[in-house]
Amino acid sequence: MKPKPKPKNILFVMFDQLRWDYLSCYGHPHLKTPNIDRLASRGVRFTRAYVQSPICGPSRMSTYTGRYVHSHGASWNGIPLKVGEMTMGDHLRAAGMGCWLVGKTHMRADAEGMRRLGLDPDSIIGARVAECGFDVFERDDGMVAIGPDGPLENPDDHRYSHYLRERGYAGDNPWHDHANSGVDAAGNVLSGWFMKNAAEAANIEEPDSETPYLTRRAMEFIEQASAPWLCHLSYIKPHWPYIVPAPYHTMYDTSHIKPAVRTNEEFDNAHPVLKAFMTSPVGKAFSRDEVREAVIPAYMGLIKQCDDQIGLLLEWLDQTGRMDDTMIVLTSDHGDFLGDHWMGEKTFFHDTSVKIPLIIFDPSSDADATRGTVCDELVESIDLLPTFLEIAGAIRKPSATSWKASRWCPSCMAGRKARIVTASSANMITLPLPSPSGWGSARARRSSSWSPTGGTS
Amino acid sequence: MKPKPKPKNILFVMFDQLRWDYLSCYGHPHLKTPNIDRLASRGVRFTRAYVQSPICGPSRMSTYTGRYVHSHGASWNGIPLKVGEMTMGDHLRAAGMGCWLVGKTHMRADAEGMRRLGLDPDSIIGARVAECGFDVFERDDGMVAIGPDGPLENPDDHRYSHYLRERGYAGDNPWHDHANSGVDAAGNVLSGWFMKNAAEAANIEEPDSETPYLTRRAMEFIEQASAPWLCHLSYIKPHWPYIVPAPYHTMYDTSHIKPAVRTNEEFDNAHPVLKAFMTSPVGKAFSRDEVREAVIPAYMGLIKQCDDQIGLLLEWLDQTGRMDDTMIVLTSDHGDFLGDHWMGEKTFFHDTSVKIPLIIFDPSSDADATRGTVCDELVESIDLLPTFLEIAGAIRKPSATSWKASRWCPSCMAGRKARIVTASSANMITLPLPSPSGWGSARARRSSSWSPTGGTS
Numbered sequence: 001m002k003p004k005p006k007p008k009n010i011l012f013v014m015f016d017q018l019r020w021d022y023l024s025c026y027g028h029p030h031l032k033t034p035n036i037d038r039l040a041s042r043g044v045r046f047t048r049a050y051v052q053s054p055i056c057g058p059s060r061m062s063t064y065t066g067r068y069v070h071s072h073g074a075s076w077n078g079i080p081l082k083v084g085e086m087t088m089g090d091h092l093r094a095a096g097m098g099c100w101l102v103g104k105t106h107m108r109a110d111a112e113g114m115r116r117l118g119l120d121p122d123s124i125i126g127a128r129v130a131e132c133g134f135d136v137f138e139r140d141d142g143m144v145a146i147g148p149d150g151p152l153e154n155p156d157d158h159r160y161s162h163y164l165r166e167r168g169y170a171g172d173n174p175w176h177d178h179a180n181s182g183v184d185a186a187g188n189v190l191s192g193w194f195m196k197n198a199a200e201a202a203n204i205e206e207p208d209s210e211t212p213y214l215t216r217r218a219m220e221f222i223e224q225a226s227a228p229w230l231c232h233l234s235y236i237k238p239h240w241p242y243i244v245p246a247p248y249h250t251m252y253d254t255s256h257i258k259p260a261v262r263t264n265e266e267f268d269n270a271h272p273v274l275k276a277f278m279t280s281p282v283g284k285a286f287s288r289d290e291v292r293e294a295v296i297p298a299y300m301g302l303i304k305q306c307d308d309q310i311g312l313l314l315e316w317l318d319q320t321g322r323m324d325d326t327m328i329v330l331t332s333d334h335g336d337f338l339g340d341h342w343m344g345e346k347t348f349f350h351d352t353s354v355k356i357p358l359i360i361f362d363p364s365s366d367a368d369a370t371r372g373t374v375c376d377e378l379v380e381s382i383d384l385l386p387t388f389l390e391i392a393g394a395i396r397k398p399s400a401t402s403w404k405a406s407r408w409c410p411s412c413m414a415g416r417k418a419r420i421v422t423a424s425s426a427n428m429i430t431l432p433l434p435s436p437s438g439w440g441s442a443r444a445r446r447s448s449s450w451s452p453t454g455g456t457s
Numbered sequence: 458m459k460p461k462p463k464p465k466n467i468l469f470v471m472f473d474q475l476r477w478d479y480l481s482c483y484g485h486p487h488l489k490t491p492n493i494d495r496l497a498s499r500g501v502r503f504t505r506a507y508v509q510s511p512i513c514g515p516s517r518m519s520t521y522t523g524r525y526v527h528s529h530g531a532s533w534n535g536i537p538l539k540v541g542e543m544t545m546g547d548h549l550r551a552a553g554m555g556c557w558l559v560g561k562t563h564m565r566a567d568a569e570g571m572r573r574l575g576l577d578p579d580s581i582i583g584a585r586v587a588e589c590g591f592d593v594f595e596r597d598d599g600m601v602a603i604g605p606d607g608p609l610e611n612p613d614d615h616r617y618s619h620y621l622r623e624r625g626y627a628g629d630n631p632w633h634d635h636a637n638s639g640v641d642a643a644g645n646v647l648s649g650w651f652m653k654n655a656a657e658a659a660n661i662e663e664p665d666s667e668t669p670y671l672t673r674r675a676m677e678f679i680e681q682a683s684a685p686w687l688c689h690l691s692y693i694k695p696h697w698p699y700i701v702p703a704p705y706h707t708m709y710d711t712s713h714i715k716p717a718v719r720t721n722e723e724f725d726n727a728h729p730v731l732k733a734f735m736t737s738p739v740g741k742a743f744s745r746d747e748v749r750e751a752v753i754p755a756y757m758g759l760i761k762q763c764d765d766q767i768g769l770l771l772e773w774l775d776q777t778g779r780m781d782d783t784m785i786v787l788t789s790d791h792g793d794f795l796g797d798h799w800m801g802e803k804t805f806f807h808d809t810s811v812k813i814p815l816i817i818f819d820p821s822s823d824a825d826a827t828r829g830t831v832c833d834e835l836v837e838s839i840d841l842l843p844t845f846l847e848i849a850g851a852i853r854k855p856s857a858t859s860w861k862a863s864r865w866c867p868s869c870m871a872g873r874k875a876r877i878v879t880a881s882s883a884n885m886i887t888l889p890l891p892s893p894s895g896w897g898s899a900r901a902r903r904s905s906s907w908s909p910t911g912g913t914s
Binding site: 068070071073082083084085086090110113116117118119123125129 | 525527528530539540541542543547567570573574575576580582586
């Protein structure tokens, strides 16, 4: 058989709010995810992968910039990523690889910064800055919310809403009324925003719901794209609203729910900040068994639907030959407490919220020895960008010089981190150090006691 | 007497490489600095003021952005401050206060970032971005260095060099040959780059040397400026080359040198990074007594000249009425090992390099009770920007809301810090915290055990 070379493309799949332990390859006892498991069996599964923040926006901005939150500054949802921050797209395009979005980023454009620097949002530069460096094939951040005066964002900007209308779903906000709500016998909308409706079937044909829609959009992107490309297929689900179309809404019941990880002692002795979160409305809700019993089966159904879509996608990639020249990375932006530690949502640095599933499939023959292996090294979501840059050919030698040559200044956090190496045994970090004659470099294994990243990463 | 209102202007004086303990108000036993001491007697002197980095560039970029080095990313001299970073100038101008430079910034423009965003360096926006937010009255970074092929930077860009030529100083680089070198009887240049020449008099009339020149330029700025303004009078000295014109070159001798702070044990057991610095050429040089005995008297002479110039400046400000409406802040960008801990230069986080003198004079009647007082609170150079913003009127109430109203997003490090308060006893920090309904705020004294900045600042 002809050896397969380094992949040309990268399919970078991210789920939203997918817990690492809600996949069967990570040990969930009842939720079977054979398709994601199959990807793991052909790639490397990381058991200690962590995001930089357990909140969508900051976590993603770290992934997309390769930098820690304290460095890029987008520290909470809705805080803009500052104009001028270098992104995955800036780095990859400079290396000759396109960087395209299909789905969610949670990017808030730095409109004030763009005005300050005189950047026109309608220019190519302005559009990329506003979309955190991606060229947009489809943007879908989900959550088309309605306030007392109507939709909070213009639903006309939302292609998926158009699609739903074209498919005959009625109402001002078919995203809400159909994709994310049930319906009762009298035709009343049972909103998925209310957790009491989690056991309903979403009032939509399953293939029209958001996860299959985005899968098809990714296929449409790949069909028309010329290599090399990175496609960020960024699903909204299994993020709340916790509601899923048939047949997924009845696949799981209370017998499939893992017990909550919590003790009375941790509640009684909680740090005031954690205690405030435990006693907030969402914390109190998820501390009640009936809420967990309503929500978790729907959450599991959403994940099962995601796994089925990954199955369709992998099959299609096999048929079209793209499995031979495309690296596939599958991960999440954070987890979900689901009542663990007396909390709901994410926000804090418990494993249930900050630890993520991470699977990397590299089709090249060099990676054959790693197939189906498990890697217990500590890796972080900011390690992905240098990994992608290696695939794009921007990093030929992991030396300080090559980082500088590829315009990664020593201040760039990603420049200090190990790339995730799946195809070889190398686990080296390279970091710049000052020397009297300019920049030198030191190389150290992570385990070295003198490794400057050892204590701080 | 009519009460004096809040000051209209800010004179922000920075010295380069001035050790905190080389002023008589900070206890130097031999070096008398009566003019700086006089400012301290009319203001507040801070005994625990620290820079964010003991290197010119990163330290200044923190001061000018109000953010930590890991956040703004300009982590070493020559590393550009990224395009898009908000600066003192951006914040102050938005509050209606001009922000002008007279002297040094050590800013390296992010030329690549400007190209990427299509910013024209010759536009007003581009020029401010390239000058880290300042409007330039005079830029003088000193160090007009010559390599084997001539000057390393175009000396025509350097107004002070022009001035020297107009004053009749000859040569391609009068900055080097006259302001920073001696001369022997045969007319040979004795370069101040060589520490063996430190005891020479610089071959220049004292009023033509760099410190008096910049003092006069500040007066020229102030004379033509209309309030409100911040003037960053940023002296090059007492930074090396260690050479000073007469009469300052003979004012101090070995009897005035404080003993080096160092032990054999700290050399023998040094961390490898420190040991490398100790055994670098500059470390080895400053470990020798004859080097200290040559350099330190010249360094003290440079500081004495600085103090005399501050005397002239304060007198002039009194005469012109500017002492009544101008806050004066006097500080340094870092210190100088001068052989302490077996090292020269700065670079590491010892008090001799990272601790700075800081004196704040507030002319308003509200500050009368604080005159001549000493403040032992821990303050940092990033605290200056919010302090200046308060003077500019951008911060009326120190609440999270007002920070947001003044466009300080919660991710902005400075927004999390206490302002330096000289005119009242308040020492509160305000920081944003998430709440289910959006941003709330928590207020805490620094000393509170729950203060989130307590452990990390």
